[in-house]
Amino acid sequence: MTASQLFFTRHPVLPGFTLSFGLSVLFIGLVILLPLSALFLYTSDLGWQEYWSIVSNPRVVATYRITLAAAFWASLINAALGLLLAWVLVRYRFPGRRLMDSLVDLPFALPTAVAGITLSTLFASNGWLGQGFDWFGIKIAYAFPGIVIAMSFTSLPFVVRAVQPVLEDLGPEYEEAAHTLGATQGQAFRHVVLPHLRPALLTGTALAFIRSLGEFGAVIFIAGNLPFETEITSLMIFVRLQEYDYPAATAIASVVLLASLVLLFGVQWLQGRYLTRLRGG
């Protein structure tokens, strides 16, 4: 009997495999598959030609470009900041560490609209931080950098929470081993620590990227939402909805969805490959 066959005959802690499995499938179905299929159902009302003209409309294409670029920069910032935060939380013991650790999740807990309003107030050209940048002639709120900041704010926890457990497992003896072989601090980090963290860092950054692609609440308050300049794809969906153009809204949404799914599976595949390689497969 193979391991998987054995698994199904074993008595589980939760009563009834049929019941628990059935409920899980039902839940996944309700939460994920139902809206997904509804989305495609709506879109299928459109012919290919119509669909294509909606999703390749120049204004819509501009939103793809802006969203992708902003999400790219946001996830890059998050990769660096998230790694630093995780490092500080794991490697140092200081008063307020637990508080800091729980604050990392704040962007998840905070309504994104609140984040958006706060950030736009801060970074507006008369806001606390915006004033300083304005003095140098840098416009953040109601411009592209504002989108990047909003996106990186809401997706930072992904990187921290992905890297943190791996870093906790790693322990300082790997760097010490590198030091005993003649590595400087920088070399130990680049040659030993970073390669260990790479899969987790990649997953976290990719999740942050995917999340940023779909970010709505935080961005619309700070972006200014100028067509062709600071309009993001999720706002485009909203705009179409407000015009009561449901098929167009769902068509654009389906593009976002497809991109997210492809990225998600791509990340899983990459990670799986990396792990089998590490285990000597």
Place this chain on the structure above:
Amino acid sequence: MKMVNPEMMSQRTQARQAEGAMTEKAKMSARDVKVFYGDTQAIKGIDLDIMENEVIAFIGPSGCGKSTFLRTLNRMNDTIDGCRVEGQVTLDGRDIYDPSLDVVLLRAQVGMVFQKPNPFPKSIYDNVAYGPKLHGLARGRGDLDDIVESSLRRAGLWEEVKDRLDKPGTGLSGGQQQRLCIARAIAVSPEVILMDEPCSALDPIATAKVEELIDELSNQYSIAIVTHSMQQAARVSDRTAYFHLGELIEVNNTEKVFTQPDHDLTEAYITGRFG
């Protein structure tokens, strides 16, 4: 607590003395070494010599300072914030805490093997080649190949891994990983090897292999090994040092320490009255 068979130990030391493997020259000397972590003193003035080509075991209850002392010998305590070392440690007569001394070169001379096998997330080949590359020990690829092969041979791992040098070191078994870490340490041609409980994460068979390896390596290197297993200390070492609460209580021939210890504390420890 099983008592160690005294005959076994005397045979080992006798055999090694007959081979002329052991000399009476000190490789490293510690004089009045004190270590502080912030305000707490972890090591309270230790004098100890490590002879050429000897295996010296550091034993003692947890927190006795044996690992801390081991780490002063290649300045690994430097990497810990708030750690301060006083006193003198010399390698071949040269003070290793001399500010003008290059720590990187010191660590090449005094290698280290850690408690948990910790191969880098690189191929088996690159794990061993890592040190030699950093130190620029190899002129060209062929040279590096030779270093990798001879290090793996000396670590008794060559036959097991020669067909998969490009596979990651993390894919090996625990015991193989630890021998890979030993190969990695000897690849930079050290003179002293420090081992911090190298077998504590290994099963008995893997432990036996590593102990065998220690025995072979002692013909070329001075080895200081921290261990929690008294049987292991008895099996592998020529001399044993007993540490207690940051002090060196006694150091003597392993046989003597385990059969007629000079100090009551040592006797209490080896007979298992505290651990």
